[in-house]
Amino acid sequence: MKFSVASAAVAALGLASTVSSASIERRKATDPIVVKGSKFFHKNSGDQFFMKGVAYQADLSGVDASKLKPGQQFVDPLADVAGCTRDIPLLQALNTNLIRVYAIDTTKSHDTCMKMLVDAGIYVIADLSEPGLSVNRDAPIWDHHLYERYASVIDELQKYDNVMGFFAGNEVTNNKTNTDASPFVKASVRDMKAYIKKKGYRQIPVGYATNDDEEIRDQIVDYFSCGPTEDSVDFWGYNIYSWCGQSTLQLSGWDKRTEEYQDYNVPVFFAEYGCNEVQPRKFSEVGALYGSVMSPVFSGGIVYMYFEEANNYGLVSVTSGKATKLPDYGFLQTALAKATPSSVALNAYRPTNTAVRACPTQDSVWNAATNLPPTPDQNLCNCLQSQLSCVPAANLKEESYAAIYGYVCGALGNGGCNGIATDGNTGSYGSYSMCDAEIRLGWALNQYYLSQNSAATACDFDGQARVVTTSAMNSTCSTQVQAAGGTAGKILAGGSSTSSGSKSDSSPKPNAGMTLSAPAAVQSLAILAGAFIAGVFLL
Incomplete structure (x- = not known):
């Protein structure tokens, strides 16, 4: 879609006032961003990079329903050429040099939008997940399905020099009740960093974005930054x-946050900011963020957000394909134009804050194990699948998995499903917990089938399971499966661990805390046993 004449004229006026700085940024947009110590730099010019970012992704409520496919959960902003044509001039006029996108469609082309962003001097930082494909704080798992999703985003975006980083998670652990999800997110950081290295891609940093929960804010930053460099984040969002309305460093607590991060060893920035309790937002906090107190510590930030939606955080309202600037837009434009953070050149910078943080002690507030889940291994999972005699029926819907788990694992009794169970508190993970949901369910069905002496009636479940013929394993498969504990599996003490003062009991605790993960439904073994007693299926 095209601009209206009026909005095009307004955009042109905005561009005219920033043509000098914009032309400089356009030259730098093909200059990759690199990390050195706790700062970002342009690789070739050596100039320090400060984010002047905007979150850029509309939710479905603002999208014409006729343009959505059945089941579509998001619209990829980097594949929407009409949207990019409309919005990128407005982003450039806003003095933006970066956008954050929360989900992309890896099957679509992003060449046109990414080229327009390069020409406008705008970099991209992208989340690796998508709705329905991320580590779920209430049902954490790190399996091959998620691995493939995250890797596919990297495969698609790594070719663009203006992609500066990836988020492996966003506010997954958001309070003390779900800290056990953090080992799974940290495992995704570890594996995506390794994937980038294995594929020979340029060194694009992988990090995490956290919320501001006062009970866990210290522990979570330490957790994701402790241990081997291969496992820890490259940046922190x-x-x-x-900071709401006309606040101050002291009233907002930003002075304390600055003190807390002054010795942090990787770049830190505001991955989202822009309180809207006072409207219009005049963005007085921008002067503080890029000022003399904060800019030596923080590498800028990303304002939430571009599109006006029901939550009233928008800078721009889009109706029938036309963009209208809201009052917040003008205030942010003025504030960013005045932002002149003090900087240092790449070659002159000598990091002094290089110490790795100690892992947090496990207690009643923070209870995440330092042992991480294993790296998903599809070859091993395929080998396992070839040995399963009882498997899910073809086209069985994932919504049915939880009930079957309930019956099967309850019937198998204590520890019966530990081969696919997980526990982020103790750092104990079943050797096949990283396989796809269908294979995990097949494993459970097969264990039950074998426990019933392979009786035909033990592999039916009202037509939701079927008996198949297994195939002979080659020597490689045989070795892998045996190392994983045979087809029954075993408890692993984590894919990697960190030596620290923290206490992490990795001994298995059958039926006490180990968790089974199925899409949209994860049940503790105690609950599963209850489902068995209730008699979900007639065999």
């Missing part, structure tokens, strides 16, 4: 909304 902070979603913070404590």
Whole structure:
């Protein structure tokens, strides 16, 4: 879609006032961003990079329903050429040099939008997940399905020099009740960093974005930054909304946050900011963020957000394909134009804050094991699948998995499903817990089938399971499966671990805390046993 004449004229006026700085940024947009110590730099010019970012992704409520496919959960902003044509001039006029996108469709082309962003001097930082494909704080799992999703985003975007980083998670652990999800997110950081290296891609950093929960804010940053460099984040994003209206460093607590991160060993920035309790937002916090106190510590930030939606955070309202600037837009434009953070050149910078943080102690507030889940291994999972005699029926819907788990694992009794169970508190993971959901369910069905002496009636479940013929394993498969504990599997003490003062009991605790993960439904073994007693199926 095209601009209206009026909006095009307004955009042109905005561009005219920033043509000098914009032309400089356009030259730098093909200059990859690199990490050195706790700062970002342009690789070739050596100039320090400060984010002047905007979150850029509309939710489905603002999209014409006629343009959505059945089941579509998001619209990829980097594949929407009409949207990019409309919005990128407005982003450039806003003095933006970066956008954050929360989900992309890896089957679509992003060449046109990415080229327009390059020409406008705008970089991209992208989340690796998508709705329905991320580590779920209430049902954490790190399996091959998620691995493939995250890797596919990297495969698609790594070719663009203006992609500066990837988020492996966003506010997954958001309070003390779900800290056990963090080992799974950290495992995804580890594996995506290894994937980038294995594929020979340029060194694109992988990080995490956290919320501002006062009970866990210290522990979570330490957790994701401790241990081997291969496992820890390359940058840290902070979603913070404590500066509202005409606040100050002290009233907002930003002075304390600055003190807390002054010795942090990787770049830190505000991955989302822009409190809207006072409207219009005049963005007085921008002067503080890029000022003399904060800019030596923080590498800028990303304002939430571009599109006006029901939550009233928008800079721009889009109706029938036309963009209208809201009052917040003008205030942010003025504030960013005045932002002149003090900087240092790449070659002159000598990092002094290089110490790795100690892992947090496990206690009643923070209870995440330092042992991480294993790296998903599809070859091993395929080998396992070839040995399963009882498997899910063809085209069985994932919504049915939880009930079957309930019956089967309850019937198998204590520890019967530990081969696919997980526990982020103790750092104990079943050797096949990283396989896809269908293979995990097949494993459970097969264990039950074998426990019933392979009786035909033990592999039916009202037509939801079927008996198949297994195939002979080659020597490689045989070795892998045996190392994983045979087809029954075993408890692993984590894919990697960190030596620290923290306590992490990796001994298995059958039926006490180990968790089974199925899409949209994860049940503790105690609950599963209850489902068995209730008699979900007639055999």
